[in-house]
Amino acid sequence: xxxxxxxxxxxxxxxxxxxxxxxxxxxxxxxxxxxxxxxxxxxxxxxxxxxxxxxxxxxxxxxxxxxxxxxxxxxxxxxxxxxxxxxxxxxxxxxxxxxxxxxxxxxxxxxxxxxxxxxxxxxxxxxxxxxxxxxxxxxx
Amino acid sequence: xxxxxxxxxxxxxxxxxxxxxxxxxxxxxxxxxxxxxxxxxxxxxxxxxxxxxxxxxxxxxxxxxxxxxxxxxxxxxxxxxxxxxxxxxxxxxxxxxxxxxxxxxxxxxxxxxxxxxxxxxxxxxxxxxxxxxxxxxxxx
Amino acid sequence: xxxxxxxxxxxxxxxxxxxxxxxxxxxxxxxxxxxxxxxxxxxxxxxxxxxxxxxxxxxxxxxxxxxxxxxxxxxxxxxxxxxxxxxxxxxxxxxxxxxxxxxxxxxxxxxxxxxxxxxxxxxxxxxxxxxxxxxxxxxx
Numbered sequence: 001x002x003x004x005x006x007x008x009x010x011x012x013x014x015x016x017x018x019x020x021x022x023x024x025x026x027x028x029x030x031x032x033x034x035x036x037x038x039x040x041x042x043x044x045x046x047x048x049x050x051x052x053x054x055x056x057x058x059x060x061x062x063x064x065x066x067x068x069x070x071x072x073x074x075x076x077x078x079x080x081x082x083x084x085x086x087x088x089x090x091x092x093x094x095x096x097x098x099x100x101x102x103x104x105x106x107x108x109x110x111x112x113x114x115x116x117x118x119x120x121x122x123x124x125x126x127x128x129x130x131x132x133x134x135x136x137x138x139x140x
Numbered sequence: 141x142x143x144x145x146x147x148x149x150x151x152x153x154x155x156x157x158x159x160x161x162x163x164x165x166x167x168x169x170x171x172x173x174x175x176x177x178x179x180x181x182x183x184x185x186x187x188x189x190x191x192x193x194x195x196x197x198x199x200x201x202x203x204x205x206x207x208x209x210x211x212x213x214x215x216x217x218x219x220x221x222x223x224x225x226x227x228x229x230x231x232x233x234x235x236x237x238x239x240x241x242x243x244x245x246x247x248x249x250x251x252x253x254x255x256x257x258x259x260x261x262x263x264x265x266x267x268x269x270x271x272x273x274x275x276x277x278x279x280x
Numbered sequence: 281x282x283x284x285x286x287x288x289x290x291x292x293x294x295x296x297x298x299x300x301x302x303x304x305x306x307x308x309x310x311x312x313x314x315x316x317x318x319x320x321x322x323x324x325x326x327x328x329x330x331x332x333x334x335x336x337x338x339x340x341x342x343x344x345x346x347x348x349x350x351x352x353x354x355x356x357x358x359x360x361x362x363x364x365x366x367x368x369x370x371x372x373x374x375x376x377x378x379x380x381x382x383x384x385x386x387x388x389x390x391x392x393x394x395x396x397x398x399x400x401x402x403x404x405x406x407x408x409x410x411x412x413x414x415x416x417x418x419x420x
Binding site: 142143178180194203204208212238243245246254255258278280 | 282283285287320322324325326327328352353361362363364365370373374376377378380381382384412414416418
C-alpha cells in the first residue's frame with residue numbers, strides 16, 4: 001500500500017460579487033476518480049478573495065452569513081480601506097479570512113468522512129471572473 | 141515504510157450550551173494507539189455548530205472567548221437570524237466559523253509536534269446533546 | 281514510492297508587537313530540501329499568540345488587517361480581558377484566532393501548488409521575543 005496522490009481544479013465564474021456554492025458533489029466525484037481509499041483531502045481556494053469552508057446547506061443561514069460578514073468587514077465605502085487604490089476588494093480579503101481558505105477532510109473507506117450535516121462550500125467574495133479551487137488527495 | 145492510517149471518534153454531551161473542553165490527552169492516546177510515528181493528525185468537529193481549535197488552557201482566556209464570541213455573534217435575540225425558524229442555533233454556526241472546524245497537527249517521532257503552550261480544544265456552541273469529533277491520522 | 285517526511289523550524293524575533301512577515305521563500309526552500317514531490321505541506325505557528333495564513337503581499341492590505349484586527353479585538357485597555365492578569369496579550373490570542381493557526385498547502389511536482397497571488401505569512405501579534413513556526417511535509 002504505497003502513497004498515491006490526485007489533483008484536480010474546479011473553476012467558477014459567479015454572476016454576483018458574493019455567492020456560496022455547495023461543491024460537495026464535485027469533491028465526491030474527485031474522491032471516486034482518485035481511487036484513494038484512506039487518506040486526506042485538501043480543498044482550498046486558489047484566490048485570496050475566496051474561501052472554502054464547511055457548514056450547513058440552509059438558505060436562511062447563508063443570508064445570515066452575508067449580513068454578518070457585511071457587518072464585520074463592509075464592502076463600502078471603498079475608501080475606508082488602504083488596499084482599495086487600484087482595486088475595490090479589500091473587504092473580500094477580510095471576509096475570506098473569517099471564512100477560511102481551506103478545509104482538510106478525512107477519507108475513510110473511499111468516502112468523505114463526514115458528520116450528518118457537513119457540506120463543503122466555495123465562498124466567493126469578489127466574483128464575476130474566473131477563479132479556481134484546488135482539490136488534492138493523498139493516501140493509499 | 142508504507143502509509144498507515146488510523147481513525148477514532150470522540151463523543152461529547154455537554155451540560156451547558158457552550159463549553160470548551162481540553163481534548164489533548166484523548167488525542168495523545170489516539171496517536172499512541174495508532175503506532176504511527178511520522179505524519180499528520182487531523183482533528184475536526186463532525187458537527188457544524190462546534191469547533192476544534194488550538195489555544196491556551198487558561199480559564200481567564202476562556203471567559204474572554206465567551207464574551208468576545210457573544211459580541212461578534214450574539215445568541216439572542218433569536219429572531220435576528222434567518223436560520224432561526226425551526227432552530228435557535230444560528231449564532232453557534234457563526235461562532236464555530238470564527239473558531240474553526242479543524243486543526244492539522246504534525247506527528248514527529250510518535251508525538252504531537254507542539255510548541256510550549258499548544259493545547260487542543262473542543263468548542264461546543266450548541267450542546268446538551270451527543271456530538272462527535274473525528275481523529276484521523278496518516279503517516280508511517 | 282514510500283511515504284517520506286521532512287521537518288523544519290523557522291525562528292522569529294520581531295522588533296514590534298505586531299508584524300506580518302512573508303515566509304514563502306523559506307517554505308519554498310524547505311520544500312526543495314525535503315526532496316518530496318507530491319504531498320502536503322503543513323505550516324503552523326507553534327505559539328498561541330501568532331498565526332500562519334495565506335493572503336496578498338500588499339502593504340495597504342496589511343494596514344487594513346492591522347486596523348481591522350484592532351477593531352475586532354483591541355489591545356487596550358488591557359483590563360477589559362480576564363486573561364490579562366500576569367500577562368497583557370489576550371488580544372493577541374483573539375487576533376490569532378481570526379487569522380488562523382496554520383495552513384495546509386498541496387505539493388505538486390515538487391512545488392507549492394499555489395494560485396496567482398497566494399503568499400504565506402507569519403502573523404506576529406505579541407512579538408519582541410523568540411517564537412517559532414513549524415514546517416512539516418509528508419509525501420513521496
